[in-house]
Amino acid sequence: MTTEKQYRVIGTRPVRPDGVDKVTGRAVYGADVTLPRMIHGKILRSPHAHARIRGIDTREAERYPGVLAVVTAEDLPDVDVVLAVGEGGDVNMRDASHNIMASGKVLYQGHAVAAVAAVSPHVALEALKRIKVDYEPLPPVLDVRKAMAADAPLLHEDLFTDTMGQRSEHPSNIASHLIAEEGDIEQGFREASVVVEREFVTHTVHQGYIEPHAAVAEWRDDGQLTIWCSTQGAFSVREQVAQILKHPISQVKVVPTEIGGGFGGKISVYLEPVAALLSRKAGRPVKMVMDRAEVLAATGPTPGTYMKVKVGADAQGNITAAHAYLAFEAGAYPGSPIGAGCTTVFAPYRLKNVRIDGFDVLVNKPKSNAYRAPGATQAEFAAEVVMDEICEKLGMDPLEFRRKNGAKEGDWRPFGPPYTRIGAIECVEAAQASEHWKTPLVKEAGSSRRRGRGVASGYWMNWGGTSSCTGRLNPDGTVALLEGSTDIGGTRASIAMQFAEAFGIAYERVRPQVVDTDTVGYNDVTGGSRVTFGTGYAAYALAKQMQREIAAKLAAIWEVDPESVTVEGDRYSAGDKSVNLVEAANLISEQGQQVVTSVTTTPHNRSGAFATHIVDVEVDVETGKVEILRYTAVQDVGKAIHPSYVEGQMQGGVAQGIGWALNEEYIYDENGSLRNASLLDYRMPTALDIPMIETILVEVFNPDHPYGVRGVGEVPIVPPPAAISNAIYDAVGVRMTTLPISPARLCAEIMAKNSARA
């Protein structure tokens, strides 16, 4: 199960290399970049959720004192390419272009229609008021089920439904219908002694990173374009900007700044191409920073959904059949994470008879984007609440049910090859053995308070992706390690630790840096829980390659066969010759040589990460307020390189999941206007809203990585909403099937139950 290997560096908890800058305010984030002669850009946004643009008159804004450039969609070239962005997700760049600057129609409130660059942000905002846009309002469609209706207003007249490669006859808001099937569900449901079917609704939520989007662009007269921005993937920004502007990729350089959170929302570009166009027109560097309302209304939140899940089980508690119907709101353009929703919905279970229908549906809301385990939290919320009800009807312990039906190596999964070595069952067993589970909960807590306990499991797949690293051996035997994976949560440390382990030196002797797109080889985005796995894999490969190069250079100096040089820790030996790394570095540099090594790796990662969570809640039956009393997250992490950072990922994911479960939602009026575009009204958890979060790290070695690492960042957001809904049921006996479980919604259900009983 766990590896028996003893490591020097892996498993320790050193301070991160970028830490001091981050506690002293010295670290430079997107909005902190300043260039000589820099001016400021701002965006005019649509007040309508759906409207035709009859015309845009920018003349008065152009004449406004202090304005240096104005752009609209007319300044963008026509593009028609599909680009793989992020974790194998494909984005039509024409849609991306129209999303950053509306062309012909606006499709959501907040959709960009024009931009101004001026000597100060205040002047730019004044100038925006002087742009006249002639709109012809159209009826918006905001609900996924209404958008699927045959008579719904169409967002795009040229969009047809793709059903597993087959195109619909008529245009539709349904961009695609995915189907995954195995066995015979009709037969499976006939074999069941209990069947539970429920409908679920979840609302749009935002990643909620504290740093708003920011970019600075400088377009020089020779066509060289440099962009400084806060992004999950500098190379992806380079590619997207080059495609959207039809500018040679060789002339685009992206310098990633520190990033103040992303969670999937800082992969697509919004500001970068606009800042570049403004800079080209103005002949000056342009900085653009969103305010919080723009972040909420006009970036890429994660979809609201309508879901229906039906599960059957026999009297012994074996699942006999499962069916999921998942309809996700893509927003204004196709591309919700419906594929991931289908893949993950029943992932923790071994299923023989299953059918999953997934729909990607357009509505007049911002184009949705990835958010930590995108699509999985919604889908597994639905499935895990139904599983809880099956257990209730069977009178079965919910963890025992999950252990009994748990997926393992070789089992079928939708849309992919069978599972490799996974730790789904090990997580359930660790949860069963936990202090939390073994400690009984006192359910009565005063006259108006009831307590309950709930559990849920979750899954998120892993991804390898392409990573490049460059290493340079310094004369003192230390190593400068250049990476291209933006560090959102401590990956400089987790990558340097893997390098140090493989290279046989101390962690402190590796100095990692995240550098720009001209300075290191290609790297896929920091997303899909991949960096500690994928870039760690590259760092491991780099260490081994550098050892070989050092050995080869020493062999030449010593005039021996390179094969005869052995490496033990930081010591290189051949026959009676033996040097440590510092001596080797000196010998090599005396010859006028250097060790500067680059590697690019694309490891496959067939594994995934499972989690099982336990939560105790206290419900105030009079107000509907839910308090989280105790929380334990169990997760298969493969191998924890830096255990504190792994725990931090789990705790952070749980906190986001708690916010999604209890508070967070986009509230639109009937015209499609977002009514809560501030952090006062879009209520994310504060320190006072959640308790300490206990973590249990299960380590089931991942055979696709030299140290057994699994991606850990995403799965912890998945179980909380279902676990909390199940705990609320245990406390007060109502099944909450709509997220968030706000006090008003819960109160209404409790009152309905009480009046039904009366």
Next chain:
Amino acid sequence: MAISLMSGKVTVSATVNGEPTEWLCEPRETLLEVLRDRLGLTGTKEGCSNGNCGACSVLLDGRLVNSCLVLAVETEGAEITTVEGIRGEKGLTPVQRSFLEEAALQCGFCTPGFIVAATALLQANPSPTEEQIRWWLAGNLCRCTGYDKIVRAVQKAAAEMRGEA
């Protein structure tokens, strides 16, 4: 405070991180804008600009405030401390050091605000309970950590400052 009739700008004098400082700004500019854009103190962050996230926390005459909700012209004669002004005798303060050792930051964007807020807390109350720490820090949003390690870091710093560690 002097108002220039030509530009509509105002001259403001205050003490920033211990240094007498003078700047010219428009009356509509917030303290946050002046700190970041006029004084180059970009450690103070803008997360929401309406007082909900705490990323712009600074000390104004020793009191914890959101600098996005203070007009710069209001700070005439005041003493302002930003994250850049929080320094120990030997470099990092116990709060800063324990944030690093306890892994109390991930992206680090909210961290300056938390460092300022936690420093103010431990000045006001050297022995806060977990509940008191959570109450005091409820004005600072962190989206990465789930607060667990932040609360532990503040507890550890408090113990060290009391001479217990």
Next chain:
Amino acid sequence: MVSASGSTLGELIESLDSQYPGLKARLVEGERLRSGLAVFVNGIQIPSRLNARIAADADIYFSPAIAGG
């Protein structure tokens, strides 16, 4: 699970299409695999190209490409 023959992905799809007419149209667009389609050979994702070589007795999965955060 179905069986088909071919030494490249393109040939394999042709073979599948002769068993299940219309399948090719669902997987291929012009001279390329449809965008948004991932291909796994013996559990490992390969570049989605029609000229990709396929070893004998390989297990092939076609799946929608999944995006992550």
